[in-house]
Amino acid sequence: MMVKILIADDHPIIASTLREMLSPDPGFHVLPPVTNSTELFKALETNSVDVLITDYCMPGGTFGDGLVMINRVRRKYPDVKIIVFTSIEQPAIIHALDSCGVLGVMTKSDDLREITVCVERCRRGMSYRGGRAEQILEEQMRRKPTARRPLSPKEMEVLRMYLDGLNVTQIADALNRSSKTINNQKRMAMSKLGCRTDMELFKLHVSSPVQFSSECEVEAPSAA
Numbered sequence: 001m002m003v004k005i006l007i008a009d010d011h012p013i014i015a016s017t018l019r020e021m022l023s024p025d026p027g028f029h030v031l032p033p034v035t036n037s038t039e040l041f042k043a044l045e046t047n048s049v050d051v052l053i054t055d056y057c058m059p060g061g062t063f064g065d066g067l068v069m070i071n072r073v074r075r076k077y078p079d080v081k082i083i084v085f086t087s088i089e090q091p092a093i094i095h096a097l098d099s100c101g102v103l104g105v106m107t108k109s110d111d112l113r114e115i116t117v118c119v120e121r122c123r124r125g126m127s128y129r130g131g132r133a134e135q136i137l138e139e140q141m142r143r144k145p146t147a148r149r150p151l152s153p154k155e156m157e158v159l160r161m162y163l164d165g166l167n168v169t170q171i172a173d174a175l176n177r178s179s180k181t182i183n184n185q186k187r188m189a190m191s192k193l194g195c196r197t198d199m200e201l202f203k204l205h206v207s208s209p210v211q212f213s214s215e216c217e218v219e220a221p222s223a224a
Contacts, residue, residue, distance in 0.1 A: 001027075002027060002028070002029050003027055003028050003029065003050045003051060003119065003123050004029050004031060004047065004048055004049050004050045004051070005022060005028055005029065005030045005031065005049070005050065005051045005052075005053065005119065006031045006033075006034065006040075006043055006044070006047065006049045006051070006052050006053070007019060007030065007031075007033040007034070007053045007054075008033065008034045008035070008036075008037075008039075008040045008052065008053070008054040008055060008058060009033065009035070009053075009054070009055040009058065009085070010035045010036060010055065010058045010059070010060070011055075012033075012035075014055075014085075014108070015033035015035075016033075017112065018033075018053060018085070018112070018115060019033060021112055021113070021115055021116065022115065022116065022119065025116060028119070031043065031047055031049070035058070035060075036058055036059070036060045036061030036065075037058065037061030037062060037063035037064060037065060037069045037072075038060075038061040038062040038063065039061070040052075040054070040061065040063075040069070040073075041062075041063060041072075041076075044073070044076070044077055044080070049077070049080050050080070050081065050123055051080070051081045051082075051083065051119055051122060051123050052073065052080050052081070052082050052083065053083045053085050053104075053115070053119070054069075054070070054073075054082065054083070054084060054085065055084075055085060055086055056070075056084055056086035056088050056093070057086070057087075057088065057160070059164055064161075064174045066157055066160065066161075067096060067097075067100060067153065067157055068157075068174055068175060070082060070084070070097070070100060070102060071100055074100060074101050081103050081104075081122045081123055081125070082101070082102045082103060082104070082122075083102070083103065083104030083105070083106065083115075083118055083119065083122055083128075084097055084102050084104065084105050084106070085106050085107075085108065085115070086105075086106075086107060086108065087107065087108045087109075088107075089107055089109070089132065089133075089136050090136075090156065091136055091137055091140040092150060092151065092152065092153050092156060093153060093156065094129075094133055094136060094137060095137075095153070096153035098127075103121075103122040103125070103126070103127050103128065104118045104119075104121070104122040104127070104128045104129070105128075105129050105130065105133045106118055106128075106129070106130035106132075106133060107130055107132040107133055107136075109132040110130035110131055110132045110133070111130075111131065114130050114131065118130065150192075151189050151192055151193075154185055155185050155186075155188060155189035155192070156189070157175070158171055158175070158182055158185045158186050158189065159186065159189045159190075159201075161174065161175075162186060163201075163202070168182050168183050168186065
């Protein structure tokens with residue numbers, strides 16, 4: 001049985017490389033890749049897709065990205081097997097992906113040759129994590145307890161969208177939460193990061209972009 005695969009990634013080189021890795025397999029039919037959530041849902045509406053390989057951060061689409069987009073796929077197309085292929089290396093995000101029904105998680109640090117194995121396992125309903133994703137979770141389990149407070153997946157999502165340029169109202173609309181809830185989650189995340197103002201948050205983001213740290217924990221910036 002031919003497995004129909006859809007690739008969603010806003011980086012053309014990555015999408016092209018994934019397609020080149022998968023296309024030689026006679027059991028795979030790789031559809032033309034899409035670059036944002038608008039194109040993604042249009043492709044899902046017009047094609048019978050078995051496996052979706054998607055980036056986590058893919059801004060610009062009507063339906064957002066990250067957990068918002070993935071949960072929408074799960075609700076509307078529950079039979080589609082989802083693999084997330086991402087540069088984000090945060091244990092909290094990997095756990096959140098597991099919780100929302102994502103079967104495969106690979107990071108862009110993984111050996112791309114793993115993607116074929118990942119697709120084969122996930123199309124059968126089996127879970128698969130790439131070598132780097134497994135290493136991230138093992139490192140989290142081995143690390144010593146610290147006084148630092150980890151960001152929750154919801155706090156990470158709110159901060160990521162805020163740093164992408166969305167305001168509190170826009171984030172609330174995208175995540176279907178109240179503006180008060182989003183503002184509280186933003187303030188709590190900033191407190192955990194040791195940031196008292198938006199300016200401090202943006203400075204921290206410049207020095208440690210997007211991920212803040214591979215363990216989803218950040219020490220407060222030292223006083224000047």
